[in-house]
Structures are given as structure tokens and as C-alpha cells.
Amino acid sequence: MEKSKRLLLIDESKSDRHGIRKQMAMCGWEMRHVMTIEDANQLLVKERFEVGLISLPLDIAPLQSALESLVDCHDIEWVAIIERNYLMHDGVRKALSQLFYAYHLVPVDYRQLDCLLHHAMNMAHLSNHTFLMSKVVTHDHEMVSETPCMQKLFENIRKVATVDAPIYISGESGTGKELAARAIHQYSRRTEGPFIAVNCGALPSELIHTELFGHEKGAFTDANRRKVGRIEAASGGTLFLDEIGDLPVDIQVTLLRLLESYQIRRLSGMDEIRVDIKVIVATHVDLEKAIDEGRFREDLYHRLNVLRIHMPPLRERPKDIELLANLFFQKFSKDKSEKLQGFSQEALECMKNYKWPGNVRELINRVRRAMVMCDNKYITPEDLQLETHCTFDNVITLEQARDLAEKRALQTALIRNNNKILHAAKELGVSRVTLYRLIDKHGINRDEILYGKNQPDNPMNKRA
Numbered sequence: 256m257e258k259s260k261r262l263l264l265i266d267e268s269k270s271d272r273h274g275i276r277k278q279m280a281m282c283g284w285e286m287r288h289v290m291t292i293e294d295a296n297q298l299l300v301k302e303r304f305e306v307g308l309i310s311l312p313l314d315i316a317p318l319q320s321a322l323e324s325l326v327d328c329h330d331i332e333w334v335a336i337i338e339r340n341y342l343m344h345d346g347v348r349k350a351l352s353q354l355f356y357a358y359h360l361v362p363v364d365y366r367q368l369d370c371l372l373h374h375a376m377n378m379a380h381l382s383n384h385t386f387l388m389s390k391v392v393t394h395d396h397e398m399v400s401e402t403p404c405m406q407k408l409f410e411n412i413r414k415v416a417t418v419d420a421p422i423y424i425s426g427e428s429g430t431g432k433e434l435a436a437r438a439i440h441q442y443s444r445r446t447e448g449p450f451i452a453v454n455c456g457a458l459p460s461e462l463i464h465t466e467l468f469g470h471e472k473g474a475f476t477d478a479n480r481r482k483v484g485r486i487e488a489a490s491g492g493t494l495f496l497d498e499i500g501d502l503p504v505d506i507q508v509t510l511l512r513l514l515e516s517y518q519i520r521r522l523s524g525m526d527e528i529r530v531d532i533k534v535i536v537a538t539h540v541d542l543e544k545a546i547d548e549g550r551f552r553e554d555l556y557h558r559l560n561v562l563r564i565h566m567p568p569l570r571e572r573p574k575d576i577e578l579l580a581n582l583f584f585q586k587f588s589k590d591k592s593e594k595l596q597g598f599s600q601e602a603l604e605c606m607k608n609y610k611w612p613g614n615v616r617e618l619i620n621r622v623r624r625a626m627v628m629c630d631n632k633y634i635t636p637e638d639l640q641l642e643t644h645c646t647f648d649n650v651i652t653l654e655q656a657r658d659l660a661e662k663r664a665l666q667t668a669l670i671r672n673n674n675k676i677l678h679a680a681k682e683l684g685v686s687r688v689t690l691y692r693l694i695d696k697h698g699i700n701r702d703e704i705l706y707g708k709n710q711p712d713n714p715m716n717k718r719a
């Protein structure tokens with residue numbers, strides 16, 4: 256099957272001065288034209304091209320850095336169109352040799368240009384085909400992976416983004432459900448609209464209805480003015496309902512009605528208000544079990560379960576552990592000491608052996624902390640607080656092993672819960688008082704858990 260020939264043209268002139276648009280369309284190219292590099296960047300977040308054509312001006316100095324980042328950020332081969340005399344200029348020659356696959360001189364020979372663009376497209380295809388699906392990009396985050404199951408998932412994200420039906424994202428905590436929801440929004444036609452995220456588990460039950468649906472003035476004693484709810488606020492964009500499993504059953508009924516009619520009524524309101532939204536829901540709880548236990552409505556589940564995306568836990572994609580650890584190492588590198596170079600082999604080994612119950616979020620927290628704690632060139636298992644997950648043989652007594660395991664369990668729960676005692680205690684199945692006692696017993700310094708040692712040269716401390 257022939258690949259679709261999609262071409263991105265950057266040409267600051269409005270008119271088709273070289274006749275390129277018309278002629279390339281006749282050669283079978285599906286072309287998108289933008290006038291600036293900035294517009295091209297915006298388009299490339301939403302649409303995929305393998306080849307781009309830029310009509311270069313003589314004075315490219317003002318464009319140099321924008322051009323460089325355009326070429327760096329997208330997996331595209333670029334071809335330039337230039338006047339012959341531009342070749343006399345050093346700046347143009349340098350840019351052509353460093354940033355472009357090829358150049359073509361005006362007057363344009365369309366058959367030659369068509370051939371050149373085909374070559375460029377084939378080269379891009381060759382070098383990209385293994386990486387094209389290895390990431391999806393949201394406004395400020397990249398979602399990366401090297402494993403086939405995640406690449407399939409990225410493909411599905413792009414597919415479900417094209418329809419307006421509700422989407423259900425399942426998966427353990429910290430696997431990237433919100434990031435996936437943001438990516439779907441980003442790749443949808445609603446990308447310019449709002450992305451409203453609501454954590455249903457964090458809303459007090461008495462406030463959920465008004466938070467979601469809004470209220471009219473006078474709806475209750477303190478309602479001094481009309482309030483627009485989050486659903487209405489998402490109009491034209493995406494409503495992301497996180498932890499949907501925590502919604503009280505009566506609100507589940509109202510939500511089902513919303514998904515059937517896309518109309519809402521504010522509390523004490525008389526009018527039905529139409530809302531144009533895409534609904535994405537997520538939860539880490541097993542909704543089928545919640546249905547059996549009478550905590551979740553079966554009809555709502557079936558309404559939501561049409562387009563489902565499941566985020567695999569990190570332990571099921573061990574190849575991603577090193578990739579993500581390095582990604583976050585780069586991301587936080589401004590907070591690291593100059594001598595810190597990366598991860599030791601032992602640290603990488605331990606990370607692979609560890610089960611990552613808190614998934615990517617836990618990995619981020621451990622890497623961030625280790626980068627601050629590490630006094631050496633390479634991060635050790637101790638810096639990551641993962642030494643008990645190494646495969647090396649350490650001679651210790653059973654009691655020491657129990658002690659170490661208890662300490663690690665406490666540290667892990669604190670890291671995973673961002674140092675929140677109440678949440679960590681709940682997860683560990685102990686009272687708050689017991690957790691404080693155990694923290695004391697093991698000499699755990701909570702300030703160190705997330706932010707590292709209290710050293711004057713600790714960049715995280717400086718920020719605080």
C-alpha cells in the first residue's frame with residue numbers, strides 16, 4: 256500500500272509565488288501551508304508529516320534559532336527552496352548543510368522537486384519507523400516508551416482522539432492516566448479548548464454536585480451568586496474525571512444522564528444547558544469489582560467502557576525503567592551537582608528488579624531524591640533507597656532483614672504519598688500514631704524523603 260504523501264510547506268508569502276502548492280497537489284501531495292515556523296510547530300503537535308519544504312529568505316540569521324529547534328524537535332526531513340544567488344552566503348550554506356536533507360533552486364522544476372521530496376520522505380520513514388510511535392506529546396510533557404505495548408497505546412491515543420465518544424482510562428496509580436488524557440485532548444480537534452481535570456476522590460461529597468454542575472444564585476444559604484460548574488467550564492474542550500470510582504452513586508446517575516444528552520442543569524436552575532465536551536474518565540480501582548460490591552452503576556460502566564485505554568504498570572515494561580530514569584535525570588539536571596554523571600550499574604540493576612508499586616510517579620520521586628542525595632559521580636542503589644532490591648548477596652540476620660524491609664516499606668509509602676502521614680499510614684494499614692512511632696524508631700528524616708539532605712549546597716533546599 257502506498258504511503259500517504261503529506262507535505263508541510265512553510266512559506267511566508269500568501270500567494271503561491273513559485274506555483275509550488277498547485278503543482279505539488281497535481282503530483283499527489285496532500286499539502287498543508289503555514290506562513291511561519293511558529294505556526295509549523297503548532298501544527299506538528301497535532302498532525303504528522305515526514306517531509307517539510309521551506310522557502311528560505313536570504314537573511315536567515317533572525318530565523319536561525321527557530322529553525323534549529325524546529326528541525327531538532329520533529330522527526331521530519333526538511334527540503335529548502337532557495338534562489339541560486341543565496342548560495343553565495345555563508346549563513347545560508349551553513350544552515351543548508353546542517354539542517355536540511357536537500358535544497359532545490361528556483362525556478363522550480365516540479366518533477367525534480369517531486370522526486371526529491373519522495374527521497375526525503377522515504378529517508379524519514381526509514382529512520383523514524385521504530386521511533387514514530389515511541390512518544391506522544393502534550394503541551395509541556397512528553398510521554399515516552401520503548402515497549403511495543405505502549406507504542407500500541409500511543410497509536411490508540413491518536414485514534415480515540417479523533418472521536419467525541421467518552422473514553423475510559425484504567426490503570427494503577429502513577430502509570431500516566433492523566434498524561435494520556437492530556438495527550439488525547441492535545442490530539443483532538445478540541446486542542447484549543449480547555450482541559451478541565453477534576454479529581455472526584457478529592458472533592459468533599461457535599462460539594463461534588465455544585466462543583467460539577469454549578470448552581471444558581473440563592474440555590475443554598477451561601478450561594479450569593481451564580482457559579483458555573485466544571486462541566487460547563489469544559490465546554491469546547493475536554494472534561495477529565497479522575498478517580499471516577501470515588502463518585503457517589505447519586506452523582507453517577509446524573510453523569511450517566513449527561514453522557515446521554517450532553518445537557519446539564521445547574522443546582523436550582525430551570526434551564527437545560529447544552530455542553531459541547533469530550534469526557535475522559537480514569538480510575539485505578541477495579542470498576543467491575545466496584546459494580547459487584549454495589550459501589551458503581553453497571554449502566555454507567557457500560558456507557559464508559561466503549562473506548563477503553565489500559566495503562567500497563569511499569570513493572571510490566573522493564574525496558575522503560577532505564578529510559579524514564581534517564582529522561583527524568585535530564586529533566587532535573589539543573590538541580591544536580593556538577594560531578595553527578597548518571598546511574599551506576601548497580602542502581603540500574605536494582606531499578607530493574609524493583610516492582611514499582613507507585614509506577615512512574617514513584618520513579619520520578621526516587622530519581623529526584625537520589626540526584627540530591629548522591630555525593631558521588633554515579634547514583635547508587637542507596638541513593639535510590641533500593642538497596643534491598645539488589646541481587647547481590649549481603650550477609651544479614653533475619654532480624655536485620657525484617658528491620659530493613661520495615662524501614663523500606665515506610666520510606667516507600669512516604670515517597671509514594673508525597674510525605675503525607677495520613678495517606679501513608681492508611682496505605683500501610685497502621686494508625687498515624689504508629690507511623691510516627693515507626694518513623695522515630697528507624698530514624699527516618701521526613702525532610703530527606705523527598706527533598707534530600709539538609710545541606711547548604713542542596714539546590715532543593717535553596718528553593719524552599
Ligand SMILES: Nc1ncnc2c1ncn2[C@@H]1O[C@H](COP(=O)(O)OP(=O)(O)OP(=O)(O)O)[C@@H](O)[C@H]1O
Nearest residue numbers: 397398399427428429430431432433434539615616
Ligand atoms: N510514559 C511516561 N513518560 C513520561 N512521563 C510519564 C509517563 N507516564 C507517567 N509519567 C509521569 O508520571 C507522573 C504520574 O503520571 P499521572 O499523574 O498521569 O498518573 P496517573 O495514572 O494519573 O496517577 P493517579 O492514578 O495517581 O492519578 C506524571 O508526572 C507524569 O508526567
